[in-house]
Amino acid sequence: MYIDLVRLRRSFFDAFKGLRLIIQEENTIRIELLIAIFVLIGSFFLPLERYERLIIIIVIFFVVLAEILNTIVERVVQLFDFQYPDQVRKIKQKSAAFVLVFSLMSLLIGFIIFIPYIFNVSKK
16 A cells, blocks of 8 residues: 555645635634633633543534534535525525534533532532
8 A cells, every 4th residue: 555645745734724714714713713722721720530621622623623514515505606595595504503503512511511610519
């Protein structure tokens, strides 16, 4: 099996360039990343278990991935905006709802993990 390191390097370069473009162009992902940084920093001031930190990291990645997917869907359907404006609007709304559900889920998980520590409630 032959691995083409030049192509592999280019693939990583393109992926990081795409990530940079999304961060530069999308306000919502910048907000989500800022919140994620605060949550991660705050998590180190609480005596969280290792699995709780892992859950927080996984949830953060899921929200960011949902936002990236939403951005891709929005950009693709915008190509058809002039032909099918009503359908495009509905697809964009559904894609945004996808991100909203992930965000609400992450908020709920965050409350479940952080509230007992913040309010010093004993965990049973």
